[in-house]
Amino acid sequence: MTVITAMHVLDVRAPTSRTLAGSDAVHSDPDYSVAYVVLATDDPTLRGHGFTFTLGRGTEVVGAAIRALEHLVVGRDLDSITAQFGQWHRELTNESQLRWLGPDKGVIHLAVAAIVNSVWDLWAKREGKPVWQLVADMSSQQIVDLVDWRYLSDALTKQEAVALLDDLMPTRDARRAQLERDGYPAYITSAGWLGYSDEKVRRLVGESLDSGFTRFKAKVGISVDDDLRRVSFMRELLGEDRPLMVDANQVWDVDQAIEWMSHFQDLGLQWIEEPTSPDDVLGHATIRRAVAPIGVATGEHAMNKVLFKQLFQADAIDFAQVDACRLGGLNEVIAVLLMAAKFGVPVCPHAGGLGLCEYVQHISAIDFIVVSGQLDGRSTEFADHLHEHFVDPVRVVGGNYQLPSLPGYSAEMHPDSLAQLAFPHGTTWVETHEC
Amino acid sequence: MTVITAMHVLDVRAPTSRTLAGSDAVHSDPDYSVAYVVLATDDPTLRGHGFTFTLGRGTEVVGAAIRALEHLVVGRDLDSITAQFGQWHRELTNESQLRWLGPDKGVIHLAVAAIVNSVWDLWAKREGKPVWQLVADMSSQQIVDLVDWRYLSDALTKQEAVALLDDLMPTRDARRAQLERDGYPAYITSAGWLGYSDEKVRRLVGESLDSGFTRFKAKVGISVDDDLRRVSFMRELLGEDRPLMVDANQVWDVDQAIEWMSHFQDLGLQWIEEPTSPDDVLGHATIRRAVAPIGVATGEHAMNKVLFKQLFQADAIDFAQVDACRLGGLNEVIAVLLMAAKFGVPVCPHAGGLGLCEYVQHISAIDFIVVSGQLDGRSTEFADHLHEHFVDPVRVVGGNYQLPSLPGYSAEMHPDSLAQLAFPHGTTWVETHEC
Numbered sequence: 001m002t003v004i005t006a007m008h009v010l011d012v013r014a015p016t017s018r019t020l021a022g023s024d025a026v027h028s029d030p031d032y033s034v035a036y037v038v039l040a041t042d043d044p045t046l047r048g049h050g051f052t053f054t055l056g057r058g059t060e061v062v063g064a065a066i067r068a069l070e071h072l073v074v075g076r077d078l079d080s081i082t083a084q085f086g087q088w089h090r091e092l093t094n095e096s097q098l099r100w101l102g103p104d105k106g107v108i109h110l111a112v113a114a115i116v117n118s119v120w121d122l123w124a125k126r127e128g129k130p131v132w133q134l135v136a137d138m139s140s141q142q143i144v145d146l147v148d149w150r151y152l153s154d155a156l157t158k159q160e161a162v163a164l165l166d167d168l169m170p171t172r173d174a175r176r177a178q179l180e181r182d183g184y185p186a187y188i189t190s191a192g193w194l195g196y197s198d199e200k201v202r203r204l205v206g207e208s209l210d211s212g213f214t215r216f217k218a219k220v221g222i223s224v225d226d227d228l229r230r231v232s233f234m235r236e237l238l239g240e241d242r243p244l245m246v247d248a249n250q251v252w253d254v255d256q257a258i259e260w261m262s263h264f265q266d267l268g269l270q271w272i273e274e275p276t277s278p279d280d281v282l283g284h285a286t287i288r289r290a291v292a293p294i295g296v297a298t299g300e301h302a303m304n305k306v307l308f309k310q311l312f313q314a315d316a317i318d319f320a321q322v323d324a325c326r327l328g329g330l331n332e333v334i335a336v337l338l339m340a341a342k343f344g345v346p347v348c349p350h351a352g353g354l355g356l357c358e359y360v361q362h363i364s365a366i367d368f369i370v371v372s373g374q375l376d377g378r379s380t381e382f383a384d385h386l387h388e389h390f391v392d393p394v395r396v397v398g399g400n401y402q403l404p405s406l407p408g409y410s411a412e413m414h415p416d417s418l419a420q421l422a423f424p425h426g427t428t429w430v431e432t433h434e435c
Numbered sequence: 436m437t438v439i440t441a442m443h444v445l446d447v448r449a450p451t452s453r454t455l456a457g458s459d460a461v462h463s464d465p466d467y468s469v470a471y472v473v474l475a476t477d478d479p480t481l482r483g484h485g486f487t488f489t490l491g492r493g494t495e496v497v498g499a500a501i502r503a504l505e506h507l508v509v510g511r512d513l514d515s516i517t518a519q520f521g522q523w524h525r526e527l528t529n530e531s532q533l534r535w536l537g538p539d540k541g542v543i544h545l546a547v548a549a550i551v552n553s554v555w556d557l558w559a560k561r562e563g564k565p566v567w568q569l570v571a572d573m574s575s576q577q578i579v580d581l582v583d584w585r586y587l588s589d590a591l592t593k594q595e596a597v598a599l600l601d602d603l604m605p606t607r608d609a610r611r612a613q614l615e616r617d618g619y620p621a622y623i624t625s626a627g628w629l630g631y632s633d634e635k636v637r638r639l640v641g642e643s644l645d646s647g648f649t650r651f652k653a654k655v656g657i658s659v660d661d662d663l664r665r666v667s668f669m670r671e672l673l674g675e676d677r678p679l680m681v682d683a684n685q686v687w688d689v690d691q692a693i694e695w696m697s698h699f700q701d702l703g704l705q706w707i708e709e710p711t712s713p714d715d716v717l718g719h720a721t722i723r724r725a726v727a728p729i730g731v732a733t734g735e736h737a738m739n740k741v742l743f744k745q746l747f748q749a750d751a752i753d754f755a756q757v758d759a760c761r762l763g764g765l766n767e768v769i770a771v772l773l774m775a776a777k778f779g780v781p782v783c784p785h786a787g788g789l790g791l792c793e794y795v796q797h798i799s800a801i802d803f804i805v806v807s808g809q810l811d812g813r814s815t816e817f818a819d820h821l822h823e824h825f826v827d828p829v830r831v832v833g834g835n836y837q838l839p840s841l842p843g844y845s846a847e848m849h850p851d852s853l854a855q856l857a858f859p860h861g862t863t864w865v866e867t868h869e870c
Contacts, residue, residue, distance in 0.1 A: 026531070068493050103712075151715060280744070282749060
């Protein structure tokens with residue numbers, strides 16, 4: 001028995017807007033941040049850490065939402081949660097008064113993610129395993145019971161999910177060994193932020209190639225001429241065969257996306273990411289039909305499993321970019337992985353923000369070892385910054401994520417980093433105010 | 436020139452859970468609440484009042500989100516906002532760091548609604564008109580400029596919207612006179628809350644019939660047998676011809692909704708409301724095809740204009756139940772009214788919570804006078820409670836909303852009510868704690 005005795009919430013912000021790291025067509029000045037959760041237990045040596053990623057302002061709003069859910073967390077026995085984890089997930093997302101704030105979307109769902117992911121970290125630490133392994137060691141039925149199945153049965157039933165997982169069970173160990181040997185393929189975003197000069201992009205692409213990266217993404221969407229120039233020279237630097245993707249961060253209407261992408265048909269792009277509103281299932285389907293063979297990708301703003309369900313049902317996307325925090329924690333991510341496997345859509349998780357790479361390495365490992373069993377068309381986003389703040393940071397070697405080996409969800413931050421980045425009283429922010 | 440000099444945010448909660456008023460299949464114990472906004476100006480006699488409706492816990496989270504938007508509001512000249520209101524709406528919803536918390540959904544969008552609606556109240560008070568009249572006195576182009584058109588052009592262009600409004604311009608005055616004479620048809624929900632006994636429902640239906648109501652709605656979704664008993668005796672009390680609707684509040688999966696409603700085909704129901712997840716466009720379309728001639732209605736949880744766009748494009752609903760706060764304020768409501776008119780879907784606004792009836796009477800008047808020009812199939816929800824807290828409460832006579840005549844958006848609450856319901860220090864709540 002492990003009782004959760006307290007839930008601490010911290011507002012942690014990195015001043016990334018000072019360098020335009022992370023800048024794109026709609027996020028001009030992000031300060032990569034997290035609403036950070038620490039679960040204390042009756043075992044003084046055991047704590048759970050989790051967070052939800054944010055862009056600076058508003059982190060305090062997510063913090064307020066996390067605190068509003070405290071009565072469903074503090075005082076609970078960890079085993080009573082994990083024994084019926086899918087049901088507890090529904091308790092969190094269907095709190096009878098808080099549900100109105102979503103349901104299952106936006107701030108309240110980001111808050112659920114921070115809590116749920118911190119419970120995963122706690123559970124995995126207690127079991128002495130990294131989260132990916134905790135799941136990889138489960139039976140098919142145990143995995144299916146992680147999910148709240150409401151609203152999914154017209155796309156995927158529990159029984160279908162068990163069958164799908166059972167099929168891959170005999171070969172799990174081989175895939176685990178493969179990841180332990182080779183790692184999981186990454187693509188790099190941090191060479192192509194929109195706020196960077198051409199010179200800086202050229203230099204970063206060169207350095208990334210030297211480090212072994214073979215897959216790259218560029219931000220687009222402000223000026224078609226600038227986009228063409230930038231993407232064209234990136235294609236030249238990469239040669240014909242290396243995957244290159246572009247990301248418009250939701251800036252276009254449906255028809256505008258189709259027109260814009262018509263200029264890019266000769267550049268061998270793997271996907272156009274977030275061409276329009278993340279909520280527009282039918283719009284993505286229309287765009288996908290029009291821009292093929294360029295693929296369509298979305299998901300970092302896909303608010304919940306019901307939206308992903310529809311993206312799959314409508315043949316709207318070629319790549320599903322699940323986010324570790326946008327969805328209500330790992331349980332809902334697993335629901336989406338299962339649907340993606342049934343519909344044959346590769347999952348390429350969104351990452352790059354503060355701590356997101358640390359989370360998604362587990363998600364991709366679970367997808368490959370347990371759920372889809374495939375690497376074809378798959379790669380996981382990587383941005384090369386802010387990892388120094390984490391106790392168990394990602395290790396990317398030769399362009400591949402190395403399997404994490406420490407217990408937990410790789411979400412724990414260094415005490416020094418928390419002291420530095422705490423908002424508004426951390427040293428980073430106090431110094432700013434003094435200037 | 437009218438400068439907004441301060442924005443005050445209040446947490447106001449009515450203890451409705453004590454009587455089970457408002458109870459339904461997923462909201463078992465709502466405390467009808469508002470995150471209440473007061474805009475002060477450089478004119479000490481002029482203030483704007485607005486709010487977003489909530490269910491109790493979590494109102495403080497919406498309050499935090501409203502405060503996070505303060506820098507886009509305080510210090511602004513009212514005319515600089517209203518002259519380009521659609522553009523300002525986009526500024527609010529696309530704040531470069533806060534956008535991540537949505538975009539355009541959940542807590543941050545509820546916060547936008549409270550602010551935007553308080554600006555409408557302020558504007559209308561300064562012009563000395565009720566909000567419906569402020570809009571009814573605008574040109575077609577002025578109305579179209581209220582809207583942020585991003586993401587809508589594949590369903591409705593600005594030009595189409597202007598043409599649609601121009602067509603109805605010559606007959607606006609006649610419809611206004613009609614509403615001033617007859618009022619706007621209401622349907623009543625407060626007779627059929629799920630937590631009420633059969634006896635109480637019978638008594639309330641009888642009283643409502645005596646008051647002139649002819650349209651009724653019942654909550655369903657917990658037990659098919661209980662639902663059938665309740666809906667059958669309501670049908671008996673109402674006779675064959677009076678409209679009767681049922682509302683499941685999102686409790687079913689798609690297939691389950693279809694099966695459940697198969698038991699209700701002989702009861703002459705006008706619609707099944709919220710049969711499944713409010714996010715499930717394709718699911719609603721599937722249900723609609725299966726349950727006809729019972730109509731499908733949704734919207735009180737439809738998070739934004741992009742979701743409504745898809746509900747229209749997919750022929751997923753027979754009735755669009757816009758909410759005055761779920762959408763990001765009146766500007767976005769007008770965008771949905773315009774799309775609904777093009778697609779020929781009647782708008783029947785959601786109401787019933789604290790203050791929602793006060794808002795939606797304006798919306799229905801705008802829809803009839805300016806946008807759709809029709810009453811066929813339309814009625815506006817009404818629940819008979821909590822109106823005493825408003826300075827300009829709704830007046831419903833013979834089952835019809837009477838046109839409001841005082842300047843503003845009817846959103847201002849009595850100071851005594853605020854003192855009573857303020858959470859957690861108002862007299863209502865302090866007394867509770869003492870018990």
